[in-house]
Amino acid sequence: MTSTYDVLLRRLQAAFDLVAPGADPVLRQSDRGDYQANGVMSLAKQTGRPPRDVAEQIVGLVDLVGVASADIAGPGFLNLTLSPSFMNAQLGVLLGDARMGVASASRAKNVVIDYSAPNVAKEMHVGHLRSTVIGDALARMYRFAGHHVIARNHVGDWGTPFGMLIEHLVDLGEEQAMASLSIGDLDSFYRAARTKFDVDDDFKERSRARVVALQAGDAETRRLWSILVSESVAYFAEVYTKLDITLAPEDVVGESYYNDKLDDVVRDLDQAGLLVESDGALCVFPPGFTNRDGEPLPLIVQKRDEGYGYAATDLAAVRDRVRNLHGDELLYVVGAPQAQHFEMIFAVARLAGWLPENVRCEHVIFGNVLGPDRKMFKTRSGETVKLVGLLDEATERAYAALEERHSDLSESERIHLAVQVARAAVKYADLSTERQRDYIFDLDRMIAFEGDTGPYLQYAHARLRSIFRRLGSTWNSDGASFALEVPAQRHLALGLLAFPEAFELALAALQPHRLCVYLFDLAQRFTAFYEACPVLSAEGALREERLALCDLTARTLSLGLSLLGIEAPDQM
């Protein structure tokens, strides 16, 4: 179907094109009319004509028959009011549309999304939360839009720490080490290795030798290393299941994957004449970057000791994602501190010709998770907060809240619901603010059932479903049409019709919070409707109409939440 927004846009565009080809109508929802087109104002400015004249011209040219009426207001605003018949028709189509009006992409793009990226042999902590949650939401949104998502979990599985980790594994014995790792207490494993490394010179020496062996490809060392990796990946999978994240073990393509491609990267850069030796290191100096002394800032590709740094790996990854994965879009869901690093990586990749103009490459930046003191979120004792612990605590709170309100749930139902509510709370809190901002992790606030929270949206959905449960018989929408004579109904209907543009804007800007804003607004429209409009006690056509609005609202909420990676249980 063509969304309501798109119908309006096309009609307006045709009229605008007659006045000034390509002029943007700047169409958006409005509280003045149903929609407003502000493009007249800039068009007037651009042509030097009085806005009202232009507005009148557009109104004369635009064909909105059967769709809407247009009024000129103020200096030259175009307020649009949808016609009842058009709304009825659009809502009627929605009843049979599982996509709730969102068109599927005509050409599926390959979208490579790099997110989560935990470290092998290290616990996942709050620092991984945002990348994981935001990245997964974007992945779900892209898939729904009809694109082919290639998720890349760029785990830290290489580097000097692996010398000590492997030696620690040897010390423990493989069986003991695997047991220790599979319990999920990765931090104590890492800490133990670290401690030995710091206090035991002999261990330190062994660790260094082990790094050399690892890099040289020594078979036994690689085998031991792969134990660490596979145990960790298995652990990550558990965390992802707990969080309901779509990343699979196959998506893990760690830093080590690029090892054998790094020589090539350097050679290519050299042949392109981009490589410069500086202080013994091989660097690229992309224009426009300076250090604190105002001197050109290098991207160090190969260190003085001839080892490769992360820049080389990231460059190899860009190249791989364009050449081999045929990515049309490359997204990196990585925190704000690495902004300059990625700018440089992208700049160098463009210089080297690895990143064609038509490939969109973007660092999807997000801010920090802060504690109540507005500083980086840490435990009281100053340690990083484990993701699993965070979820467990959220689940306990959700469980307690459910226990207080529903004694009729079975134990297993309550546990299952608590898990769903807790995930919703944590994810929605993360997704609902503009991602570049830091946000304060406040479990009390996010798990509240009132206000702009995940659980509130789940609740709105559950209330809707309960109406259909009370109905007893199965309902179908065959007899429904939309007169929308009660303002609350019409207001809700307008919200329903706006789902496609809300989704598309969120996706285009890579801003899941826009979808959150939409869903919360829809939920509020629904509750207002719910107060004003009895459903089950209504009769005849009015009852069918209201049931249909409930059905559409429930489905829109459920779909929208699912695109954020949040479940919408039928009962709470």
Place this chain on the structure above:
RNA sequence: GCGGCUGUAGCUCAGCGGAUUAGAGCAUCGGUCUUCGGAACCGAGGGUCGGGGGUUCGAAUCCCUCCAGCCGCACCA
């Protein structure tokens, strides 16, 4: 020093391709209703949109500048 991000109601945040009256949630206060699940709804108070300039008929939104906070600025990822 250079660069980036952030600064909107007591608190947490939307709005920032300029445009008609600056919004929401929480909290506070006051109401509604013998609830299709009250985990609800309605209303009120509360804002020099960090400060100051500028562009514009019109700026929270664009430009400049200053202030505050956080982050980055060569061999750790």
